[in-house]
Amino acid sequence: MSNLNLTLKIWRQPSPDAPGAMHTYKVDNISTHMSFLEMLDVLNERLVKEGKEPVEFDYDCREGICGTCGLVINGVAHGPRKLTATCQLHMREFKDGDVITIEPWRANAFPVIKDLVVDRGAFDRIVAKGGYTSVNTGNARDANEIPIGKEDADKAFDAAACIGCAACVAACPNASASLFVSAKVAQYAHLPQGHPERERRVLKMVQQMDAEGFGNCSNHGECEAVCPKGISISNIALMRREYMKAALKTGAAVV
Amino acid sequence: MSNATPNKWNIKMGADLKNSIPEGPLDKKWDNYKSGIGVVNPANKRKYTVLVIGTGLAGASAAASLAELGYNVKAFCTQDSPRRAHSIAAQGGINAAKNYQNDGDSIWRLFYDTIKGGDYRAREANVHRLAQVSVNIIDQCVAQGVPFARDYGGLLSNRSFGGALVSRTFYARGQTGQQLLLGAYGAMMRQVDLGKVQVYTHREMLDLVKIDGHAKGVIIRNLRTGEIESYAGDAVLLCTGGYGNVYFLSTNAMNSNVTAAWRCHKRGAYFANPCFTQIHPTCIPVSGDYQSKLTLMSESLRNDGRVWVPKTKEMAQKIQRGEIGPNDLAEEDRDYFLERRYPTFGNLVPRDVASRNAKYVCNEGRGVGKTGLAVYLDFAESIKRLGRKAVEDRYGNLFEMYERITGENPYEVPMRIFPAVHYTMGGLWVDYNLMTTIPGLYALGEANFSDHGANRLGASALMQGLADGYFVAPYTVGDYLAGQKPVNPADTSHEAFKEARDGVDKQIKRLLSIKGSKTVLELHRELGLKMWDYVGMSRTAEGLQKVLKEIPALRETFWNDLNLMGSDMEWNRSLEFAGRLADFLDLGELMALDALNREESCGGHFREEYQTADGEALRQDDAFAYVAAWEYTGEPGAPVLHKEHLQFENVKLTQRSYK
Numbered sequence A: 001m002s003n004l005n006l007t008l009k010i011w012r013q014p015s016p017d018a019p020g021a022m023h024t025y026k027v028d029n030i031s032t033h034m035s036f037l038e039m040l041d042v043l044n045e046r047l048v049k050e051g052k053e054p055v056e057f058d059y060d061c062r063e064g065i066c067g068t069c070g071l072v073i074n075g076v077a078h079g080p081r082k083l084t085a086t087c088q089l090h091m092r093e094f095k096d097g098d099v100i101t102i103e104p105w106r107a108n109a110f111p112v113i114k115d116l117v118v119d120r121g122a123f124d125r126i127v128a129k130g131g132y133t134s135v136n137t138g139n140a141r142d143a144n145e146i147p148i149g150k151e152d153a154d155k156a157f158d159a160a161a162c163i164g165c166a167a168c169v170a171a172c173p174n175a176s177a178s179l180f181v182s183a184k185v186a187q188y189a190h191l192p193q194g195h196p197e198r199e200r201r202v203l204k205m206v207q208q209m210d211a212e213g214f215g216n217c218s219n220h221g222e223c224e225a226v227c228p229k230g231i232s233i234s235n236i237a238l239m240r241r242e243y244m245k246a247a248l249k250t251g252a253a254v255v
Numbered sequence B: 001m002s003n004a005t006p007n008k009w010n011i012k013m014g015a016d017l018k019n020s021i022p023e024g025p026l027d028k029k030w031d032n033y034k035s036g037i038g039v040v041n042p043a044n045k046r047k048y049t050v051l052v053i054g055t056g057l058a059g060a061s062a063a064a065s066l067a068e069l070g071y072n073v074k075a076f077c078t079q080d081s082p083r084r085a086h087s088i089a090a091q092g093g094i095n096a097a098k099n100y101q102n103d104g105d106s107i108w109r110l111f112y113d114t115i116k117g118g119d120y121r122a123r124e125a126n127v128h129r130l131a132q133v134s135v136n137i138i139d140q141c142v143a144q145g146v147p148f149a150r151d152y153g154g155l156l157s158n159r160s161f162g163g164a165l166v167s168r169t170f171y172a173r174g175q176t177g178q179q180l181l182l183g184a185y186g187a188m189m190r191q192v193d194l195g196k197v198q199v200y201t202h203r204e205m206l207d208l209v210k211i212d213g214h215a216k217g218v219i220i221r222n223l224r225t226g227e228i229e230s231y232a233g234d235a236v237l238l239c240t241g242g243y244g245n246v247y248f249l250s251t252n253a254m255n256s257n258v259t260a261a262w263r264c265h266k267r268g269a270y271f272a273n274p275c276f277t278q279i280h281p282t283c284i285p286v287s288g289d290y291q292s293k294l295t296l297m298s299e300s301l302r303n304d305g306r307v308w309v310p311k312t313k314e315m316a317q318k319i320q321r322g323e324i325g326p327n328d329l330a331e332e333d334r335d336y337f338l339e340r341r342y343p344t345f346g347n348l349v350p351r352d353v354a355s356r357n358a359k360y361v362c363n364e365g366r367g368v369g370k371t372g373l374a375v376y377l378d379f380a381e382s383i384k385r386l387g388r389k390a391v392e393d394r395y396g397n398l399f400e401m402y403e404r405i406t407g408e409n410p411y412e413v414p415m416r417i418f419p420a421v422h423y424t425m426g427g428l429w430v431d432y433n434l435m436t437t438i439p440g441l442y443a444l445g446e447a448n449f450s451d452h453g454a455n456r457l458g459a460s461a462l463m464q465g466l467a468d469g470y471f472v473a474p475y476t477v478g479d480y481l482a483g484q485k486p487v488n489p490a491d492t493s494h495e496a497f498k499e500a501r502d503g504v505d506k507q508i509k510r511l512l513s514i515k516g517s518k519t520v521l522e523l524h525r526e527l528g529l530k531m532w533d534y535v536g537m538s539r540t541a542e543g544l545q546k547v548l549k550e551i552p553a554l555r556e557t558f559w560n561d562l563n564l565m566g567s568d569m570e571w572n573r574s575l576e577f578a579g580r581l582a583d584f585l586d587l588g589e590l591m592a593l594d595a596l597n598r599e600e601s602c603g604g605h606f607r608e609e610y611q612t613a614d615g616e617a618l619r620q621d622d623a624f625a626y627v628a629a630w631e632y633t634g635e636p637g638a639p640v641l642h643k644e645h646l647q648f649e650n651v652k653l654t655q656r657s658y659k
């Protein structure tokens, strides 16, 4: 395969409070076997050689599981390839001469730290409200004591596969975090271990989600479309049912 | 050290180390220990603050468990969320001696496999404790709602991993590390909500603060703002992972590093067996010089995939030139070299053995792919036997990952794989209590050296990280705290804090002021290549002596010709990486020295001078059945060697055989 010459339009913002703007860069001779982030590495190496500040973007595992990276590429969270996080996107998805725009996740709940790096601490604060079972270390009984049907176990896993990258928020016109929160709620709803705290969990997590300034879900479905792990929007329906049941049962005023 | 007399490599020798292993028969040691330790009165626990550095499996599980007991915990990580620690990337599974498959597994067998797999360079008592608590780990994780794979009857399923003849590996599709970490992270976040844990994200520990010889605080850089922060505590737990990135290319996450451990080493913590590194046999081969990391294909694939290369060099060359493909080769033209050489274990030999054999066939010119640096991992037979659906169920996400990266479909064309740096068995030296040579400083998980000897078996790192964090440290740290007067966590006015802070600040300013011509990435790549060539899959005295001259020269270049942009008081990734590379340069030198000193082959450490007639590792038990623990002397390259002699009272040392 031949190599690519590309034009990049990248969001640069020096600090959280400073104004940002799109800047244009050209990169040449990009191998189609490179990953998208390796292409940005190449750009940064050149910028440093020219005495310019490199473009800051966050990443860690570079194999699509830690959920650290996340860029809006040509207007789409994580770019053009379905079921693929930014770090696993490879340059063979692009054509010679392409113009590529690169922006950070945009949501009120995710302030920009620098350039393409954002702060997703809001997700941790939601998890702190109920993304677990309340069992202390050492209290567990034998792992095979409660059989769990394969179908339920598989459903729980499908929801638990969420990597917390927040592409769902970035893609949503309302910047809603419903897909993320519902995936956690669903994981435990499918497992007997999650049942004792079922009501409490959904009520508290949803309350925190609202407090963080995320928008409401209005069923656009963009979240599911960009999710690198294929988390299903049906989890949001499940979360709504769980929430209604919990609110009715506990008499929570927040319905 | 006084009385230090240099050995033939001019290495100074220090006093032997004591490991505080409890008395009694092997299977009673841990219980005896637990009934004899000091315990802090519940009302007093809240007066103590424990600083946990790192929130991977080891750190998150320790933070949660200590907080549940009543201690105050502050937990730090470099990522923007604790859930993103490198443990998240573990794919294949976690071992436990549950014997749910009724195939004869037991605590003893897991203990024995681990000691043997580590080529008899691990401490018996630690490994036995690990096997004992392994069963509790699975119970704990299931109670947390970790969605392990299950059979239709609703019970947990298992798979096999290398180096074992029983099926004892629990898994959650190809994302076991993710699910275990989310369980531990959840447990820790619950304690955040209860006010017992404070989590500090985007924070990097850059120094340890010692007061009267004890670890009493840390110096941290806030990666978002660049500010230097001080934290005081009663004990420090390093749960900062492994140092595989000293090779630049590895399967580790890009932020994995040795900095926290190395700076503690400089403060007096001995570094043990640094040359024991693991090269994993099944990774996606390098595709070009822009490569930033290597991707692992889980070892579990060797359950159903068969490893082969063409029988002849001529056929391999045709494949390398793209004239024919693997599917054009008839069965009799293929060499299933692992099955041929090791009929008992076949494709499931331990990692070091599988990696070395892949290297041999490539050296013979029989490698495949454009570069000739790859072998095939072929699923055709399994797909025929089990059906595509069953194979997809087991490995679907791994196959997808492979396709995304290489553009090839492994259901139709065999995968191309090659060994890559994956795990580091070496780490800070710890005693039975997981305490380093600095009182109050503990090392847990991959950051310590303790359980895997010279080679780690697959699915044992997750087990060890969680064992250390959930079940070991909560007891041993409590025993230490019971003898300490609590510090005031708000008070960091002691001179030792100031001294450490100034040192950190000075180094950062120095790095930014060099203004040379080389980037961090360039220099790191250069170090990585040297490490791979001379301290990689096989080593020689000649090569090691050569690299021991080259690394200091590269360090000179680093400190004189590095170019960093930006400032210290902002987010600055290159600055972070420069600090880490400075430590990798020192560590790399120590690894080479350790490899030179260890004149034997064992596990992942293969010295070409020491091999059997058919190319297997040849240990020298009389001279080297010891842990090499290195003391920093102020000058990298001139450390003092302390030995911990390994006593094998329960297993007999034999030449490992997987034939």
Ligand SMILES: Cc1cc2nc3c(=O)[nH]c(=O)nc-3n(C[C@H](O)[C@H](O)[C@H](O)COP(=O)(O)OP(=O)(O)OC[C@H]3O[C@@H](n4cnc5c(N)ncnc54)[C@H](O)[C@@H]3O)c2cc1C
Residues within 6 Å of the ligand: B053, B054, B055, B056, B057, B058, B059, B076, B077, B078, B079, B082, B084, B085, B086, B087, B088, B089, B090, B091, B092, B093, B094, B176, B177, B203, B204, B205, B206, B239, B240, B241, B242, B251, B252, B253, B256, B257, B259, B260, B296, B422, B423, B444, B445, B446, B447, B458, B459, B460, B461, B462, B463, B465
């Ligand atoms: C791709 C891959 C697959 C694997 N698969 C398996 C498997 O199937 N089974 C198995 O048993 N093992 C597997 N392993 C090995 C295993 O994942 C690791 O050994 C283990 O997860 C390490 O856990 P840890 O808690 O010790 O450290 P890590 O998970 O590496 O966590 C380190 C933590 O320390 C923090 N940190 C580091 N430095 C600093 C600093 N200076 N200041 C503050 N914080 C710091 C990081 O932010 C992070 O939170 C795999 C490894 C890789 C690379």
